[in-house]
Amino acid sequence: MKSGSHLSIWFFTGVCLGVMGALIFAQGIYETISPPVEKVVLSNLHANIWWGAVLLVLGLMFSLRFSPARERARAEGKS
Amino acid sequence: MTPALLAISSSTLVHLSPVDLVIIIFYFALVLAIGLYLKEQANTGEDFFMAGREMTAWVAGLAFLSANLGSLELMGWAGNSYKYGILAAHWYWIGAIPSMLFLALVMMPFYYVCKTHSVPGYLKLRFGSGAQVISSVSFAAMTVLMSGINMYAMAVVMKVVLGWNITFSIWVSAGTVAIYVALGGLRSAIFNEVLQFFLIWAGALLIPILGLIEAGGWTALKAKILQNLTEQHMANPGSYTHLWSTLGNFNANPMGINWVGIVFGLGAVIAMGYWTTDFLVVQRVLSAKDLRSAELAPIIGAAFKMMVPIIVILPGLLGLALLRDPHTGGLIHLVPANLAWSEAGQAQGLHGYDEVLPLMLARYCGPGLLGLGITALIAGFMSGMAGNVSAFTTVWTYDIYGALINKNASDESKVRMGRYITVIGVIISIGTAYWAAGQPSIMDYVQSLFSFFIAPLFGTVLLGMLWKRATPAGGWTGLLAGTLSSVGMYFWVKFDPNAVRYVALSMDAQDQAQNMFRALWCCSICIIVTVVVSLFTKPKPDSELKNVVYGLTPIPKTERVSMFHSPVFWGAVVFVIFIILQIIFW
Numbered sequence: 001m002k003s004g005s006h007l008s009i010w011f012f013t014g015v016c017l018g019v020m021g022a023l024i025f026a027q028g029i030y031e032t033i034s035p036p037v038e039k040v041v042l043s044n045l046h047a048n049i050w051w052g053a054v055l056l057v058l059g060l061m062f063s064l065r066f067s068p069a070r071e072r073a074r075a076e077g078k079s
Numbered sequence: 080m081t082p083a084l085l086a087i088s089s090s091t092l093v094h095l096s097p098v099d100l101v102i103i104i105f106y107f108a109l110v111l112a113i114g115l116y117l118k119e120q121a122n123t124g125e126d127f128f129m130a131g132r133e134m135t136a137w138v139a140g141l142a143f144l145s146a147n148l149g150s151l152e153l154m155g156w157a158g159n160s161y162k163y164g165i166l167a168a169h170w171y172w173i174g175a176i177p178s179m180l181f182l183a184l185v186m187m188p189f190y191y192v193c194k195t196h197s198v199p200g201y202l203k204l205r206f207g208s209g210a211q212v213i214s215s216v217s218f219a220a221m222t223v224l225m226s227g228i229n230m231y232a233m234a235v236v237m238k239v240v241l242g243w244n245i246t247f248s249i250w251v252s253a254g255t256v257a258i259y260v261a262l263g264g265l266r267s268a269i270f271n272e273v274l275q276f277f278l279i280w281a282g283a284l285l286i287p288i289l290g291l292i293e294a295g296g297w298t299a300l301k302a303k304i305l306q307n308l309t310e311q312h313m314a315n316p317g318s319y320t321h322l323w324s325t326l327g328n329f330n331a332n333p334m335g336i337n338w339v340g341i342v343f344g345l346g347a348v349i350a351m352g353y354w355t356t357d358f359l360v361v362q363r364v365l366s367a368k369d370l371r372s373a374e375l376a377p378i379i380g381a382a383f384k385m386m387v388p389i390i391v392i393l394p395g396l397l398g399l400a401l402l403r404d405p406h407t408g409g410l411i412h413l414v415p416a417n418l419a420w421s422e423a424g425q426a427q428g429l430h431g432y433d434e435v436l437p438l439m440l441a442r443y444c445g446p447g448l449l450g451l452g453i454t455a456l457i458a459g460f461m462s463g464m465a466g467n468v469s470a471f472t473t474v475w476t477y478d479i480y481g482a483l484i485n486k487n488a489s490d491e492s493k494v495r496m497g498r499y500i501t502v503i504g505v506i507i508s509i510g511t512a513y514w515a516a517g518q519p520s521i522m523d524y525v526q527s528l529f530s531f532f533i534a535p536l537f538g539t540v541l542l543g544m545l546w547k548r549a550t551p552a553g554g555w556t557g558l559l560a561g562t563l564s565s566v567g568m569y570f571w572v573k574f575d576p577n578a579v580r581y582v583a584l585s586m587d588a589q590d591q592a593q594n595m596f597r598a599l600w601c602c603s604i605c606i607i608v609t610v611v612v613s614l615f616t617k618p619k620p621d622s623e624l625k626n627v628v629y630g631l632t633p634i635p636k637t638e639r640v641s642m643f644h645s646p647v648f649w650g651a652v653v654f655v656i657f658i659i660l661q662i663i664f665w
Contacts, residue, residue, distance in 0.1 A: 007116065009138060009270050013277050016109055020102055020281070020451055027098045027447035040445045042289050048447045055281055 010066040018059025025052030095241060099450030106278070106454045107255055110271050110461065114259025117267045124490045127264035127497050128196060128473045129366055136372040138273055140379030143363040145272035148279060149463015153391055153456060154232045157436035160395025163334045163591070164304075164319025165664060167395065168388045172322075173346040175384050176657040178354040180650045182364070183377035186355050188634045189544055190365060191373050193626045197470075198358040198540065199478040205543040205627045206554030208482060213558050214539075215478035217532045218358060222471040223504055224528055225359075226464045227511025233460035234512065235434065241453070249512055252457060256464050257505040260472070261498045265366060268469040272363075275458035276383075282455025283390040286436075289443045290397035303400035319399065322664040329585035329592075336592035340583070344595030348602045349530065352537030359470040374646035381653045385660065398435040401442075464508065471504045472497050527569060527594055534598035535561025538605035546613075547621070547628045553613030561605025568597045 028049030064070075095103075121127045134142070160167040195201045199218060203211035230249050237243035259267050294300040301320045308316035318325035318332040325331045326338040354360060354377075367373035440452045476497050481488050488496070539558045542549045571578045572593060580586050583596040624631050642648050 006120070009273050012109065012113060012270065013274050016106070016274055017277060017281065019105060020278075020454070023098055023102055024447035024451060027096075031445070036445065041442050042293060043445060045289070045292070047285055047289060047443070048445060051285055051448065 007068055008066040008071055010062050011068065011071075014059045014062025014064075014066060016059070017055045018063055021052050021055025021057070021059050023052070024048050025056055028052055095450065095453075096446035098447045099453065102447070102450035103454055103457065106457065107251075110255060110259055110274070113270050113274070114262040114267045117263030117270060121262070121264040121266060122494070124493045124497075126266065127494045128476065129362075130264070130266040130269055132366055133368045134269065134363075134366045134372070134376075136367060136375035136379060138269065139363055139367040139372060139376035141276045141383070142269040142272040142366075143360055143376055144380040144383050145276040145279070145462045146268075146360055146363055146466030147463075148276065148387065149229050149232070149459045149466070152387075152463065153279070153283065153459050154235065154436050156391045157395045157398075157439075158434070159591070160392040161398045161435040162395075163332075163589075164399070165322055165392060165396065166318075166325075166332060166334050166336075168322060168392045168664070169341050169345060170350075171384060171388050171392070172657060172660060173341065174350040175354060176381050176653065177346060178350040179377045179381040179384065180654060181351065182355045182361070183374045183381075183646060184650055186544065187364060187373050187377070188370065189627065189629070189632060190361065191367075191370050192632055192634065195365075196477045197474050198356050198361055198536070199474055201627065202539065202543065202554065203478070203482070205624070206539070206549070207551040209551060209555030210539060210558055211478055211482060213555055213562070214536060215474050215482075217536075217562060218474050219471055219479065221528055221532045222359065222467040222474075223507045224511050224515075226467040226471075226504070226508030227513075228515040229460050229463040229467070230508060230512035231515035233457065235437070249509055252460055253464070253505050253509055256461050256468060257502050260465050260468050261501040264494075264497065265362065265469050265473070268465040269363060269366060271465060272462045275462040278451075278458040279455045279462075280390065282452045282458075283394075285448060285452070286439045286443060287389050287393040287397065290394065290401065290439065294397060294400055300396065300400050304396060307399060307403050320396070322661065324665055329587040333589070334592055335583075335585060335587035335589045336595060337585075340588075340592055340595040340599070344599040348534050348537060348598045349595065351541075352533040352598070352602070356536045356540045357533055358474060359466050362470050362473060363466075371640070371644075371646065375649065378646055378649045378653055382649075382656075385653070385657060394436050394439045398439060402435070402438060464505075468501055468504050468508070472501050475500050475504070527590075530594045530598040530601065531562060531565045531569070534565060534602045535605040538602045539609060542606060542609050543627070545629050547624055547631060548613055548618050549609055550613040550616040550618045552616040553609040553611075556612045557605045557607075557609030560608040561601045564604045565597055565601035568600065 025048070028046055031048065032046065120131070125131060156167055156170065159170075190201065193201060193204055195204065197215075199211045199215035202214050230253060233252055234245040234248045237248040238245060259271060263270070291297065291300065294303060304319055305316050308319060313333075315325065315331055315333065323338070326336065326341060329335050329337050364373050364376045367376050437456075440449070440456075444452045476493050480496055480500075481493060485492070535558055538561055539554055542557070543554060568578075568582050572582055577586075579588050579593060582588075582600070583593045585592075588596070621631055626632050
């Protein structure tokens, strides 16, 4: 579902995952500096840091691979 | 559960931090932006109702699955695995995979070649307007009811986790769905469903990962469940972690069902009916850009469907193992007791079934991750609701408005009607949400609806596609007889509980078991009535059955592709993995 003139769904997906991943990762870093009073079970595993990083990387991969500029270049290459 | 309880807002399990709120607000802003962006691409009926028929196999396949993966699915099946154990996984494996492959490789060519806009539209081509009207009216009723259940599921999450007011949750989320579907039509719904697919996995996958770490792995989890259920004096505690080995007798498993009900009631009728004739899911595949993509889309969906138990069934099992205090033997109360309580759950010494997923979310997810988890559930709600609303809109516009009310409606007026009816469908759904609140377990209620409407429809469509002797009179009388008999059996058991011994063959049969057998009977009645009436009435000539009946439909040759691009090859791969899973969890 993409063409040179339209934004791809994969681009939207990448932006969404990237932004959310960055926010969660940043929150994880903040919590290591300033630990919260109320902790969840297994908080010692710092899931927000590694899970946020995974989402951020995935989001960046999708966003860059299906960026509007790349899509336009690909469409022009086909025509 | 009473409306007064649902409206509680003073006691909350967790408080959202600023980062959680930013994540949730960003998600709402993004889905609305997608709707606005796609508005310009939804000008014709083909664009608005069929997404221009230009989706790739991956987009159609993920939307096909995501439309089914609502918050209802997430919470309802997590609740069911908390109630019935791993038996609930049957609804993801034998209750999905064979039928999705059947849709891809057998039925999709018919739907695609006849270029129908909907399943009722196919019935009109095959059996005439009688079957079309019965099917479209029952389907429209089912979709708005299902949307309402999705809303209720959403409200439960907000109630348990955040203490939000039910009315606030429902109106904000329903309003967002109404806006983006009314603006961009099916294309907007599909775009958001793909986005929601990723969000659901991102938000829900952490629970089983962290849960298994806490439990000490799968083997330790099974041992813990066995220990807990034995201490609670539950019948057949070992059956909660076995898929098939306890299905020899009705009373050897917590569902009160045997293998006949699972294989024939679920696998051969309910699942086949849902995945091959429920227009909600079929519509996504019909949006594919060509026949090969339309065949591959359900196979891609099936591959991911096999993995959904990781984020749905496993949390329910983890709840059985971990939500009990090992020292006192009592339930761990993460929330004020009345917030995660149901009468049925208490009878088993458990939390309210449908609250188990939010409870596990609260157990593991701190700021940021909690916002993501809540967003995943909201996304699930929206994908489930948007799926129902967009399917309802199409069926109403083409099969009720276009067929009965305004037969000469222009394409432009159909698109206009589609936008209006989207909003009306959402409003009706809001009303049904309050009705769903009175049901003891969400998924039991949903399966009741499927047995009413989907099971007999499958009999009609199957005979229509494969038997050219089936007549228009046979088609609509069979469909009507099947639907009425299912509703009749439901109320028979409601008014006389002893009737379970006849409907579900055992007094041990729980709600789900009754649904499976009711589906089996009503589909059988539909087929028998269709066959008998057809043999006494005049069939359509072959010339009118071209492109709608097997043997009279030339299937277009797809281009020659390598084995790794072949739908048959990937269908076989998915089926082999499905068999292996049955053996592993036998």
